Each structure stands twice: as C-alpha cells, then as structure tokens.
Amino acid sequence: MALVSPYIHYYLPYLIWFIIVVVVHFLIKIFLKPARTRAPDPPSPPALPFIGHLHLVRSVLPKSFQDLAGRYGPLMGIRLGASSCLVVSNAAVAKEVLKTHDLEFCSRPEFGSSEHFIYRGSRFILAQYGDYWRFMKKLCMTRLLAVPQLDKFADIRDQEKVKLVESVIKCCKQGKACDLSSELTTLANNTICRMAMSTRCSGSGNEAAEIKELVRTCMNLSGKLSLGDVLGPLKVLDFSGNGNKLKAALLKYDRLVERIIKEHQDKASKGFDENQKMDLLDILLEVYRDPAAEVKISMKDIKSFLLDIFMAGTDTSSGAIQWAMGELINSPKSFKKLRDEIESVVGRNRLVKESDIPNLPYLGAVVRETLRLHSPAPLIIRECVEDCDVSGFFVKAKTRVLVNVYAVMRDPDSWENPNGFDPERFLGSSDEKIGGPQMEYKGQNFRFLPFGSGRRGCPGASLAMLVLHAALGSLVQCFDWEVERGEKVDLSPGPGFGSEMACPLVCYPRLRLNPLKAIL
Ligand code: HEM
DSSP states (O other), X not given: OOSSOTTHHHHHHHHHHHHHHHHHHHHHHHHHSOOOOOOOOOOOOOOBTTTBTGGGOOSBHXXXXXXXXXXXXXXEEEEETTEEEEEEOSHHHHHIIIIITTTTTOBOOOOTXXXXXXXXXXXXXXXXXXXXXXXXXXXXXXXXXXXXXXXHTHHHHHHHHHHHHHHHHHHHHHTOOEEHHHHHHHHHHHHHHHHHHOGGGSSSSOHHHHHHHHHHHHHHHHHHHHHGGGGGGGGGXXXXXXXXXXXXXXXXXXXXXXXXXXXXXXXXXXOOOTTOOOOHHHHHHHHHHOTTOSSXXXXXXXXXXXXXXXXXXHHHHHHHHHHHHXXXXXXXXXXXXHHHHHHHHHOSSSOOOGGGGGGOHHHHHHHHHHHHHSOSSOEEEEEOOSOEEETTEEEOTTOEEEEEHHHHTTOTTTSSSTTSOOGGGGXXXXXXXXXXXXXXXXXXXXXXXXXXXXXXXXXXXXXXXXXXXXHHHHHHHHEEEEOGGGOOOOOOBOSBTOOSBSSOOEEEEEEOOOGGGGTO
C-alpha cells in the first residue's frame, strides 16, 4: 500500500505556500515587533574604563555623591571600579524608593565583608526580604526593642548615664582632658550589652569591654573590606589580609557569646521568677526553644543577631552624641538655651531623666538638628528585587541603591540654611515648616530620614533616642566645656562614610553642678 497519497503533486504547492505564510508571519512578528518602550536608564557621569567614576569621588563619599547629584540629578548611576549602584539624593525620589516602591526596595545587597562573615546567611541587617527577615523584624518590633521591653531596662540606662557623668567628674577633678569619643562608646556599648545579655551580671571578667573591642575591630575591618568591592571578583584574593583578620575577630566573639549563651541556658533551666527581667538573649533563646515558632531560628542566627545590634547600635548612638556636643560647644547661644531649659524643667538637684524628654523640646530639637547634619548612617543601602521605574527612569532588578540621606537632609530645596546648625527649625514655633509633625523622626517625613523609612527602617530608633537625649542632657546640665586653647571643635567629617568626626572629640570639662552628690 502506498504511504504517500497519489494526489500529493496536486496539493503540495498549497502546503508549501501555507508553511511559508506561517513562517513569514512569525518572522515579521519577531523582528518587526515594536520594541517595548522602556524608560531610559538614570543619568550618570562619563565613566573611565575599569575605574568607572572612582576619579570623581573624594574621601568623604556622601559629600562627593551630593556634589555629583548637583550635576546629574537626584537619581544617578555611579560605578566605582567593579561596584555599581544608583544614588538617590532628594526627598521626592527617596519617597518613591522608600514608600511608593517599599516592597521592591526592601532587600539589602551582600557587600564588602560578606564572604568573610562566619555568620553568612544569618545576618539580619543584610538579610534578603523573606520569611527569616520578616520573622526577626516582627520579633524586634513586638518584643526585643518594643517600648515595654525598653521600659523594663530604664534603670540600666540610668545607671550607665550616671557612670558616664561620674567618669567625666573624675576628669574634672584630675584636670585632665576628656576623650568624649571613648566615654560615649563605653556608654552605648555597656547599655546595649546589658540590655542584650546582662553581661555585667555574669561573674566572669569584663565581657562588655571585650565585646566593645571586638565590635570595633569587626566594624573597622568590615569598612575596609567594603572598599574592596571596587575590585569585583578579585576581592576574594584578600590582598590586605583583612578578611582573615575579620574571621579571627568573629571567631573570638563567637567563643565569648557561646559562653554567655551557656550561662543563660543554665539560668533558664532553673526557670524565671516573676520579678526576673528577661534580657534580649533570654527572649531569643525562648523563641529558639519554642516548637510552635513560625520560623525556627538557629544558634548561629542568635549570635549573628546580637552582633548586628552591637554593630548597628553602638557607634551610631555614641557618634551622634559626640557631634551634638561638638556643635553645642561651637554654638554657645544654643548651649545656653539648652542649659536654661534643663535648669527650668529639671532643676539642679537631680540628673536629666528619660521621663523628662517630652518636657524638653529644645533638647529634642538639638538632637534632631544633629541627626540632620551628621547622620550616623548617611548612606542607606538597599537592593531592588524586581525591575521597576523610579522617577521616570528604569531600575533593573538586583541594582544596588544608596539613599544619600546626607544629601537629602542638606538639600537647599528642602531646608533653609541647609549647612547651618539651627535647632530652632525643629520647634513648633519655627517659621520653617518641616512637613509632618516637626519632631517626627521615624521616616514619615522624607526630608528627614536619620533612621531610614518603611519596612526596613531602623528598629532601634526609640532606644537610640532615649540614650541620646538623656546622655546629652546630662553632659550639658553638669559641665561647662572647652577645647584646647579656646579653639573651636573641628567638625570635619572623617573619610569613608563621613559619619565619624575626622578628629575624635577631646575636650576639657569643668564641673558646674553635681546632682549625683545626693546619690553617691
Ligand atoms: C543614632 C542611632 C542610630 C541611627 C542613626 C540608626 C540608623 C539606621 C538606619 C538609617 C538604618 C537603615 C534603615 C533603612 O534601611 O531604611 C538602620 C537599620 C538598623 N538599625 Fe539603626 N540606627 C541607630 C541606632 C540603632 C540601635 C540602638 C539599634 C539596636 C539596638 C539599631 C538597630 C538597627 C538594625 C537591626 C537595623 C537593620 C534593620 C533591617 O534591616 O530591617 N540601630 N539604622
């Protein structure tokens, strides 16, 4: 039987014609299809091969980016060697990124030291948006750093503030210069260590001091390794050896925290009595043991989380108080106004307390003005999780985005006299309407973003504000301050992120009144 129809010669030309029509149709569709109209890429300065825009940036990154944004706009592309990102520099674009597109920009990229981090994969601060991050953030906001938990540790913060004042009184009595940078780092570190894991309460050695040193080392090395990002894949070669040094410091931290965890587990096995306060580690271990927890956290997650809050909370808080003191010493009028306010509200017989804060609006204004001018976290780092358009420009998934809050909070279109220290602008009576309630700081007002905004905003903001107000208030209440030979404080920012002073704040306090006499 023939397999091919005898009429093939009759309908073959029609079949060929049909196939040709179909193929041509698809080719036309593919090649002549109008290209999907995509928004243009954000503007970018002309780049050089390999180094990109490295030749255009100076030592203080946020300031450099601000200057470039003046020429290339509030959303611009920057490439430093192998590392590229978009930089946001005004309130309108910051609002688009942090509010309109909050979900698209609520991840963070891995960068800098990630390869050398022994807790890689557990880092809360750098976690991708997902179940683990959501669970930990909820835990932060509802328990670990929530107001009721902060209230339980008001006595610890008070004791640490008293220790700070005592230590400065000692400098006065000895006629010595006071290294405020070191004093304030000790205050912030001790406060967080005690709230996080009651380190002073555990008998063995001075763990808080050890942690302070380790956190400092990790921060320095992480900062240096971040600069290594410009080398791209070559950075894994770790030419400087900083990666290995970081690993060594982390292993030391790991052993120390392991010991503290063991003490906490022993304490938990005996049960907590009603009056016993659970510190952050107790709560984390309770969640670790909870079989019904939405997400099962590991010991590595716990250790990493604690390190994250030490790294995020210590230098930021102490740095902000130093900048505030520097600005106040250079501005005797503001110093006197603040002193007068404290004197009239608190008096001379006791130290400023956290509960005084709502009654000290000028203190609140000084703290906010300091955070505006000297943000301890001037570049907020996010990553875009899917393609989107921002401000009429195309942003590809996985792009790194830096919100330059230094530029946003010094933008002349948003602020009068943007580079001047002028706490009055934050007072309700000010003519300068800042937008939203004048004292708002948690990211509802996109001109003022010291703690970021949206889902990824800082969970430690309330704690930081308590520490900042009480410590600054006490230093102004009890002492007069001078720098060497009556000079002004050098307020130049240090290299890199520019969040620290170029020269640590060393000054001469003179005891004015000692409200501790009654306590001591
Ligand atoms: C003056 C002090 C502080 C400043 C200026 C500050 C600022 C910031 C900023 C700008 C961010 C990024 C927010 C964003 O992406 O939108 C952040 C994140 C964070 N901060 Fe703070 N912070 C301070 C103190 C603290 C303290 C005391 C703690 C904890 C004890 C803390 C814990 C964190 C954590 C865990 C994150 C990461 C949040 C996340 O990725 O979801 N911070 N902080």
